[in-house]
Amino acid sequence: MRTGKDLELVHLTKRYGDTLAVKDINHVFRNGTYVCLLGPSGCGKSTTLRMIAGHESATEGEIVLDGQDITVLPPAKRGTAMMFQSYALFPHLSVRDNVAFSLRMKGVEKIARHRAADEMLALVDMTHLAERLPAQLSGGQQQRVALARALVTKPRVLLLDEPLSALDPFLRIRVRGELKRLQRELGISFIHVTHSQDEALALADEIVVMNNAVIEQAGSARDVFGAPKTEFVARFIGGHNIMDLDGGRFALRADEVRLTDDGRPATVSQVEYQGDRVAVTAKLGSAEVLALVPEGAFFADPKTPGDAVGLAWDEGRLYRLMA
Missing domain, CATH: 2.40.50.140 (Nucleic acid-binding proteins)
Known part of the structure; x- marks a missing residue:
């Protein structure tokens, strides 16, 4: 059932010259759910995520969040936040200042932004490392800092672009459990791009399978795995x-x-x-x-x-x- 806080893509299309990267997508991401965009490289999933974030412009169509058309709004005014695959932490800033950086850019005074940063660091169990520099952290710890930085602006939708790909297999399993816990605690929508079938099945309330710039199938993890609709979905989901x-x-x-x-x-x-x-x-x-x-x-x-x-x-x- 659609609610006023849902994120909706309406005939969303993206072209790069003669190349069609995303073709006329229509989909509703229900508020408060964990959704995985799943598909092979080049299928359009990351381009879709970047259009939602405002880091790519839409060629055609609309992006509607909480009843508002956000298609042409700048990223900071959309109500979304994006966690990048590379983490992109500032090497010269402490963990706390990295998390607080976006609030600093908005003019939030130091005490208030550090208080907000500390709340997010507590949420991801990183309070004890607040004074360290990124180079003094492990890959998993840097990932948590990037997550706290994305959440500090209190987004309505968190966008995650292959967030676990840089982690070793053991840590990847642990961190995906933490992501699911955070999503449930915060009650906001997470949209997570991945090419890992196991990752999508473990995390998602809904899996959206993309191929050749379109959505091939969307549904619960159990439905997509148990009842694939196309040969591509059956082969890609595996088993x-x-x-x-x-x-x-x-x-x-x-x-x-x-x-x-x-x-x-x-x-x-x-x-x-x-x-x-x-x-x-x-x-x-x-x-x-x-x-x-x-x-x-x-x-x-x-x-x-x-x-x-x-x-x-x-x-x-x-x-x-x-x-």
């Missing part, structure tokens, strides 16, 4: 088989495929142990089918490449793909 059956094209989740003695005859071509499950790829006619088998079930009857197997699934778990 699906694309199958031609009875003259139609279908998606079938790999964890819905069972290894049996009496299923469709196939030959194992690859086995990959993944901890709690084993990925078994089998040749079925001219197609390769992936089955994700629970570890216990697999090792009760292990398979190796070249073994004959039967493949089975419930027909009701097939999802017909749009052309």
